[in-house]
Amino acid sequence: MNKVYACIDGLATTSAVIDWAAWSARRLSVPLELLHVLERPPELPHVGDYSGALGLGAQEVLLQQLSALDEQRGKLAQEAGRQILQNARDRASAAGVQQVDGRMRHGELVDTLLELEPDARLFVLGEHYHASSPRRIHLDHHVERVIRAVKRPVLVATADQFVAPERFVIAYDGSATARKTVDMVAASPLLQGLPALVAMVGADTPTAQNALQDARHILQGAGFAVETTLLPGEPEQALPDLLPSQGAALLVMGAYGHSRIRHLMVGSTTTTLLRLSTAPVLILR
Amino acid sequence: MTLSSIKNTWLSNIRGDVLAGLVVALALIPEAIAFSIIAGVDPKVGLYASFSMAVVIAFAGGRPGMISAATGAMALVMVTLVKDHGLQYLLVATLLTGMLQIGAGLLKLGALMRFVSRSVVTGFVNALAILIFMAQLPELTHVGWQVYAMTAAGLAIIYGFPYITKAVPSPLVTIVVLTGVSIGLGLDIRTVGDMGELPDSLPVFLLPDVPLTLETLWTVLPYSATLAVVGLLESMMTASIVDELTDTASNKNRECVGQGVANIATGFIGGMAGCAMIGQSVINVKSGGRGRLSTLVAGVFLLILVVFLGPWVKQIPMAALVAVMIMVSIGTFSWDSVRKLRGHPPSSSIVMIATVVVTVSTHDLAKGVFVGVLLSGIFFAHKVGKVLRVDRSSEDEGRVRVYGVVGQVFFASSEAFLGAFDFKEVVPKVRIDVSLAHFWDITAVSALDKAVLKFRREGTEVEVMGMNEASTTLMDRFAIHDKPGAVEQLMH
Numbered sequence: 001m002n003k004v005y006a007c008i009d010g011l012a013t014t015s016a017v018i019d020w021a022a023w024s025a026r027r028l029s030v031p032l033e034l035l036h037v038l039e040r041p042p043e044l045p046h047v048g049d050y051s052g053a054l055g056l057g058a059q060e061v062l063l064q065q066l067s068a069l070d071e072q073r074g075k076l077a078q079e080a081g082r083q084i085l086q087n088a089r090d091r092a093s094a095a096g097v098q099q100v101d102g103r104m105r106h107g108e109l110v111d112t113l114l115e116l117e118p119d120a121r122l123f124v125l126g127e128h129y130h131a132s133s134p135r136r137i138h139l140d141h142h143v144e145r146v147i148r149a150v151k152r153p154v155l156v157a158t159a160d161q162f163v164a165p166e167r168f169v170i171a172y173d174g175s176a177t178a179r180k181t182v183d184m185v186a187a188s189p190l191l192q193g194l195p196a197l198v199a200m201v202g203a204d205t206p207t208a209q210n211a212l213q214d215a216r217h218i219l220q221g222a223g224f225a226v227e228t229t230l231l232p233g234e235p236e237q238a239l240p241d242l243l244p245s246q247g248a249a250l251l252v253m254g255a256y257g258h259s260r261i262r263h264l265m266v267g268s269t270t271t272t273l274l275r276l277s278t279a280p281v282l283i284l285r
Numbered sequence: 286m287t288l289s290s291i292k293n294t295w296l297s298n299i300r301g302d303v304l305a306g307l308v309v310a311l312a313l314i315p316e317a318i319a320f321s322i323i324a325g326v327d328p329k330v331g332l333y334a335s336f337s338m339a340v341v342i343a344f345a346g347g348r349p350g351m352i353s354a355a356t357g358a359m360a361l362v363m364v365t366l367v368k369d370h371g372l373q374y375l376l377v378a379t380l381l382t383g384m385l386q387i388g389a390g391l392l393k394l395g396a397l398m399r400f401v402s403r404s405v406v407t408g409f410v411n412a413l414a415i416l417i418f419m420a421q422l423p424e425l426t427h428v429g430w431q432v433y434a435m436t437a438a439g440l441a442i443i444y445g446f447p448y449i450t451k452a453v454p455s456p457l458v459t460i461v462v463l464t465g466v467s468i469g470l471g472l473d474i475r476t477v478g479d480m481g482e483l484p485d486s487l488p489v490f491l492l493p494d495v496p497l498t499l500e501t502l503w504t505v506l507p508y509s510a511t512l513a514v515v516g517l518l519e520s521m522m523t524a525s526i527v528d529e530l531t532d533t534a535s536n537k538n539r540e541c542v543g544q545g546v547a548n549i550a551t552g553f554i555g556g557m558a559g560c561a562m563i564g565q566s567v568i569n570v571k572s573g574g575r576g577r578l579s580t581l582v583a584g585v586f587l588l589i590l591v592v593f594l595g596p597w598v599k600q601i602p603m604a605a606l607v608a609v610m611i612m613v614s615i616g617t618f619s620w621d622s623v624r625k626l627r628g629h630p631p632s633s634s635i636v637m638i639a640t641v642v643v644t645v646s647t648h649d650l651a652k653g654v655f656v657g658v659l660l661s662g663i664f665f666a667h668k669v670g671k672v673l674r675v676d677r678s679s680e681d682e683g684r685v686r687v688y689g690v691v692g693q694v695f696f697a698s699s700e701a702f703l704g705a706f707d708f709k710e711v712v713p714k715v716r717i718d719v720s721l722a723h724f725w726d727i728t729a730v731s732a733l734d735k736a737v738l739k740f741r742r743e744g745t746e747v748e749v750m751g752m753n754e755a756s757t758t759l760m761d762r763f764a765i766h767d768k769p770g771a772v773e774q775l776m777h
Binding site: 040046047048049050051052053054055056057058059060062063066067070 | 305453
């Protein structure tokens with residue numbers, strides 16, 4: 001549990017992911033490892049033969065054709081991956097990270113991260129659909145699967161540019177998960193020194209006020225400058241509305257608490273917030 | 286099963302899957318008809334079976350992109366059942382086959398495939414190709430020259446047409462052209478319509494019309510057991526071939542259960558038992574099929590074609606089907622294995638040839654595979670039995686004879702083990718050091734006891750050293766082998 005892993009793929013958010021990972025690695029004083037996963041694209045090479053005829057040794061011939069096509073593509077992907085990693089390493093070193101490593105793996109992103117998990121302090125990855133569609137109907141399913149699968153904190157870069165955060169906002173609901181989130185923030189050096197805003201959404205009741213005060217005390221005890229706010233409405237709506245007014249902020253929240261089946265039916269606050277957030281999101285478990 | 290894996294196996298390759306499914310459906314029709322004829326049932330039984338196998342496997346199977354339908358391997362097994370007891374008993378056998386296969390899947394018997402060596406697989410495939418070819422011979426004997434000419438023309442089109450274009454399935458071109466010629470010239474040759482009833486409607490659910498007695502069960506059980514084994518064998522083999530071609534993994538146990546479910550569904554709509562098809566799966570992958578959608582499209586399109594083109598399908602001359610089946614047989618046969626027959630170790634070649642010979646002479650793929658597996662086991666035991674050395678040395682100025690045993694002692698090597706001792710030698714003391722040997726079974730232990738007894742009878746004092754290390758292998762407690770270093774410890 002001693003490395004920051006940056007998952008990069010050479011697409012739009014890559015430089016932001018590297019910068020966020022470099023920022024985190026420096027703050028946590030741990031090594032940074034850049035990870036490029038060569039995923040097999042779902043569409044496999046086609047031989048384009050609809051003749052339906054089986055000649056002598058049809059199976060051997062087909063295997064040769066297919067593996068030759070795969071080989072070409074694999075070589076190209078490896079070469080491109082090396083380039084991406086090299087550029088990323090240069091960028092991270094320039095950002096002042098002492099120890100930067102790179103590695104390439106074949107396989108699925110989620111499976112790879114699960115293998116690396118025992119060694120990881122934080123995963124950083126980028127969200128893709130942001131760049132392409134402004135409405136963002138879907139959450140990048142890569143990101144969603146990673147967040148569901150891994151047990152370590154995940155930082156999701158939602159913009160193409162990195163802006164050093166000036167403050168952070170904790171999405172708080174007084175639940176046990178939320179309290180744990182606050183404890184983790186208080187204990188970690190990652191956000192030390194940044195002013196905190198604990199944001200709760202719901203009716204203004206004494207219970208809610210008490211819960212907010214608890215969070216304030218924990219964070220103040222750890223030396224944070226803390227503000228709290230209680231917003232009316234639904235969390236999925238109120239929190240994303242709050243963020244733009246906070247300048248360069250980082251949204252911090254706990255991960256999925258629901259069971260999978262329930263999630264399929266009612267949706268999940270975490271997913272929705274991740275989808276709607278304009279700020280980068282740190283997800284804790 | 287998650288949403289994303291559903292998306293991956295169904296929708297990741299829609300264009301390729303649909304096109305490949307169409308190609309496969311066209312190729313399945315002549316095969317399904319031909320295999321029905323082999324089994325001795327109406328073509329409609331094979332066509333319904335191919336439809337339901339393909340459609341059910343698309344959902345229940347463990348290997349996306351693999352094609353299952355009525356197959357030659359299964360048809361060959363059911364010939365005598367159909368001849369002696371009729372179609373209804375075949376349907377019961379099909380249902381029972383499905384249940385047995387589901388049981389095999391739930392017991393995770395797919396893993397047993399690792400005992401089927403490469404040589405046995407090759408033998409199976411070659412025997413299958415030979416049997417499919419032989420099944421075409423009745424159509425080619427005692428017939429007029431027209432049939433030979435038609436078959437030759439069919440083969441020429443099948444293999445020649447891809448040089449013109451690969452966009453149209455050449456077996457389809459063959460069938461269309463030969464049917465056209467046959468109708469146009471009014472040739473008096475056998476057509477598919479002469480072979481039995483073709484489907485004229487969508488299949489309906491029906492219960493087999495047999496007495497539900499134990500007697501029925503005992504009649505169909507031997508057939509069902511063979512069908513279940515043959516079906517799973519060919520399906521597992523085909524699954525590994527598709528795994529290899531597409532460089533992706535499959536779920537073998539899910540495939541076992543899936544084959545079972547598909548056979549049960551097939552039995553209830555009046556189809557014959559089926560399994561995965563090597564040739565069709567290769568055609569599917571070659572045509573760009575990768576996902577479950579390709580299998581589904583193949584099944585659905587097959588049924589649509591047959592039900593709506595029934596009157597035309599009747600007109601297809603048997604010569605065209607024979608040409609297609611000869612192509613399937615040639616494409617299934619592993620020519621590589623014949624070319625490399627001399628290059629491979631003799632034991633592998635013998636296993637392969639024995640599998641072929643037994644299968645072709647009994648018309649039963651299960652028996653062939655059984656003989657092949659048995660032979661490979663014996664050859665393997667023989668080879669490992671040779672890993673045994675007994676060193677002799679003497680100590681104490683020749684008064685003590687020391688035998689150092691190194692290697693594997695078990696039923697196949699116990700005779701060699703005994704033969705290494707010189708019982709005629711007159712020496713006061715013998716020491717047998719077995720600390721570097723492995724005693725795998727009771728035969729090995731009794732061989733050692735025998736040696737000790739023989740020496741004692743000659744008045745020689747015997748000391749056995751290191752028995753504890755040697756007999757750890759005997760205890761069959763494989764738990765210790767999981768620990769790191771355990772295998773090295775065994776290997777010394």
